[in-house]
Amino acid sequence: DCVVLTWGDSDIRVLIDNCRYLNGINKIPFLHKYANLQSFFQQVMKTSSSKQIGLAAASEMLGLSIDEYSQHRALDDSMLEAECFKRIYNKKLFGLMIQNCDKYFYEKLDFKPYIVANIDSPYVDKKKLCYICEQCNKPAEPVSEWRFINRSFRAIYYCKNCKTRIKVSVAFKKLYDRVEVKKTSLILIEHPEDTIKNAESENSQTAP
Secondary structure (H helix, E strand, C coil), X not given: CCCEEECCCHHHHHHHHHHHHHHCCCCCCXXXXXXXXXXXXXXXXXXXXXXXXXXXXXXXXXXXXXXXXXXXXXXXXXXXXXHHHHHHXXXXXXXXXCXXXXXXXXXXXXXXXXECCCCCCCCCCHHHCXXXXXXXXXXXXXXXXXXXXXXXXXXXXXXXXXXXXXXXXXXXXXCCCCEEEEEEEEEEECCHHHHXXXXXXXXXXXXX
């Protein structure tokens, strides 16, 4: 019935690596149920999932003094995590966070997330490769081909209604059980007379 808690899953990954190196096994013998205390904290405190909260920051948010603890020391960190857990414990919500350490659990931990760089990959949702103008809420037209640059696909769009050029970036990150999509946009030029010239320049750079 014991549930092992860690702040983030990096410690669990290290334990698995140690078991492989020292004992030649791919599982942690004493690990049957597990919960990520960092994820539990962020759900309880309703913080953004896009930014992970460190133990020290979480402790301060809960009004705990970290001065009496030596940070990044195993025993002190464990004690501080325990104090955080006491402050946010919710039996029902915590029950939903508990994971059975089965085959799926280990496969997910072993999976290395990666950025999808092939636009023809089945993990690329082509419906995301578009742009709705944030000013007029109308579809903009692409004036360049999609290119993979710095871990994301990029293209230039033009909104006829607003007469603006927009650089659109879409990144697809393959996780074990889903694809994470991040989309950003930036208005480049508000002068329509440069649209064709710049679009041709963008397209010429994609030529082999």
